[in-house]
Amino acid sequence: MRTSLVVLVVVALVGCEGALMSPGDPPIDSDGGIAPSVDGGSTPTPIDPRDPIALPYPESVLCPPVIESEGALSASFGERCAGCHGAGGEGGAEYPSLREVATLEAFVAAVRTGPEAMPSFAASEVSDEVLARDYAVLRGGSITSSGDPRCGAGYDPTRARSEAELDAVIARGMQAFRARGPRGSCAGCHAPDAIDLAAIGYSDATILRRAAPHVSEDDARAIVALVHAQRERHAIARPLHPDRFRPLQPGFEPLPPSTTPTPGLESDRRDTAFLESLRDDHDLRILGAPITTLDDARAAAEQLASIDLRTLRVGVLADRWTEDGFHGEDRRVITEWIPGIAREPREGMEDEWFALIDAYLAEPTPARFWAWYDRVDALSESWDAEGIVETTPLANELMRRKYLSVQLVSHMLRAREITPLDPWGGARGAARVPMRAQAIARNPFWIVGDAVRQNPLHCDTPSPCMVLPPEVDATLIEGDDAREEQSEQLARGWFWIGWQYDPAIIATEDARATITGDYFLARLLPRHKVHHAFLVARLMVEKARVDDGAWMHAEGIALAGHGRWASPRPFVITKHVETSFHQPPESDPRFAPRARMLANAARMALLLVRDELARTGTIYRRDETLAGARDMRVWLDRAEPGGDHAAFDAVLAEIEGLAAGATDLDDGFSDY
Incomplete structure (x- = not known):
């Protein structure tokens, strides 16, 4: 040896x-x-x-x-x-x-x-x-x-090698990267050619240490050499920091906890930091004076719609690419991108699997990426050499979605982009409607969060607990409290990432609770109350404006009616605050600003519903829309108890009068 x-x-x-x-x-x-x-x-x-x-x-x-x-x-x-x-x-x-x-x-x-x-x-x-x-x-x-x-080490052009030398190193490294060990191959969890390990600057010592349980020493060294060759071939002079880079973290970095005294945990202080950013950096209109005119409402909606969710810094944490208990007990967590269960080609399908991958790596175009990605489920399965993984089906589904997510971000890094490929392939407006199933399959991010939301790591919930393979479970911190926090953080982060790429939540999953944002909103309420209020207001605007009404008569669960204010769709996201706003204590710096955000969101919605009814003389599902408008009026009293809201009593009365004479556009296509 x-x-x-x-x-x-x-x-x-x-x-x-x-x-x-x-x-x-x-x-x-x-x-x-x-x-x-x-x-x-x-x-x-x-x-x-x-x-x-x-x-x-x-x-x-x-x-x-x-x-x-x-x-x-x-x-x-x-x-x-x-x-x-x-x-x-x-x-x-x-x-x-x-x-x-x-x-x-x-x-x-x-x-x-x-x-x-x-x-x-x-x-x-x-x-x-x-x-x-x-x-x-x-x-x-x-x-x-x-x-x-x-x-x-990043690429140093003063030490450049010939193409022939790089080809030889990469060929040997790829052989090692695809070699199956006890838990599958390295490529079964990472990018197919280790571009993720090249773009994210893991040290040689880290790669050797983490490869040791899976491959031989010679293969581990070949993988280190592969990573350096990829950095050279892709001219990666300064890789991303393994601890500080969080893929698809809005604004590249999470907001640090606020220094303003805030009761609760660190997440509460990050929520306060988000409030301060919305106020100081964005001058968010719904945090300002009461919205009283149609011009105010239009300006507030335009501002909300114009905020780029991919660059807006938030206090919700996206996961690191991988976690490593070697660096401390607090790093023994599942809140990472890399799956703990490898994907390998099904028996008899190896040739097609590697042919698609090799064609993509030879010419990494979006078309070739999707040709492989769209066949992942058909051609691969969870690696289960010892018959253990088949006993953990919930974990398999979580890791499958993570694997797909890893491939999207790896292509993003390879293509020198900062966002993943568009699941719609550039289609806009009405052209998107027949592509919805494809878009859902190409956006796995939300479902990673929902997998843990439905089946958390701790076993004190009505839902079945997510049982992990023993070798994965052994890497995590013990105890229900620690695992509950991991479940909550993972769900929040992946929900937020998924929302960035489908802001109206119409092509994330074919499920009513997803389309209404139900469980996403619920994950934010306990500690991220300002994030919750922002999401409510932005989601109202998105559902009222999505694709210029292209989904108005779309068939499917809870789809028809999107793209209008005079519709129940902007109001379906109010479920978790129907009876209580879940406000923080009055001593909390978030108390008054959050109430103002929700009150102004209600004013904005009422004014824009009235305007649309007056302009178009049409409504979608009259009774449900009126119920939503009346809920908005109740919000005002709840957010501003004792306030003078007579003007909005008049606005609501006008809405009810206009709705009575409006043409109802409900054609029964949608499963409401």
Whole structure:
């Protein structure tokens, strides 16, 4: 067997002196870079040869740039290492050269852990920054990694290889990536060619450690080489930070908890931060003075519709690509993108499966992606070498949806985009209606959240508990409280992601509760009350305006009537606040602003219903629409008890009069 990387590094550093530090990847400094220098040495000069996969991500979610360093080795090196390894790290006698250590990650790990006969050095003795500079000098001036040991090496164009060399490395790596281990292949959970591991900057040490239970040592090294080859081929100079990048997180980063005192948990403080952002950054109209005129109502609706849900920073957390208990007990969670159960081709379908994948990888167009994606269910299944997975069908469904989601984001990264492919294929308006089933199949995000909503990880609910395969379950924190929180966070995050790509919720799932936003709204009420009020107001507008009325007579569950204000559809999202607004305590900074948001949403809706009735003389489902309008009037008294709402008594009376003479457009096509 080949000598392991750890052994090679240990041999290279035997004889150094210093204090002990706990093993593992060093912690990330608060600014995302390496810790401040506590030692001498030359000042590193950041270089950034190429933009990171040409994606407009903020600095805070990127790995730091590579470092170029010239000059002498540090004083620490002279004091602690030169005595054995030579003044220039050239080695001698039984002490090998330090100039041959393969990566910065391996160099830092060996210094920190001091395995076998080698003493270890704590960060208080020699900082990560000093180690990075010394490594750069030892390697001839330019390091092969970022300045953050948690991040792997980005592509350095000064070390470019020939296409033939890359082809050979990728071919060997793909063979290892597709090799089936006890729990399936690496490709069964990741992108088919590891582009996700290339774009997201996992370190060599992390990849080797996490691959060890699944593949041989030689294959693990081949996969590391594959990742580096993909970074070179795709010119990924600065990968995304494994801890800070949350795929499809609105605005790229979640809002940090507010510093305003707020009763409750961290999620409540993030909700307060969302309130402050809506007020200060967006000047949200429904947070302002009472809406009293039609112009006010139109302006409020236009503003709500214009907010880009994909860039709006929120306090709801999207999951990281993968979690890793190696970095702490709080990271032993299922709130991650990577599925815990691999997908592998069905017996006898391997040739078609890999033919579709290889055709896509050779020419990664949307058409070739969908040709493969649309056949995933027919051609693949959960890997179950030991007959255990078949006993966990609910987990299988969750992981299937995660796998599909992983492929959409992996294509996004490969294509240098910041959003997934359009499930409608560019169709707009009425052209979308016959494509609804296809669009639902191509938007798996919402259903990931709903799978855990229906079948949570804790077993104190009426629904069946989601039982995971033992090897997956063993990676999670024990206890109902911890698992309930994981279930809630996963549901909220994936619901919000799904909503971004179907803001009117008409092509997410063929189910009434989904179309009405029922369970999404319920997940927000306990801790994300301002998010809930925003969702209610925005969803009203979306359902009243979607596709310019193209769904007005669509057949299907709860579809007809979308695209109008004078319809029950904008009001079906009020279910969870019919009897109570679920307001926070009056001492909570969210109390009055949230009441104002809901009151102004009601005013906006009433004024726009009256306007549409007056302009068109038509209504959809008269009785249900009037019930919704009357609910809005009740909201005003509940949100502003004791307020003067006589003007809206008059608005409601006008709505009732106009509705009585309006033509009802209900044609019975829809299962209401």
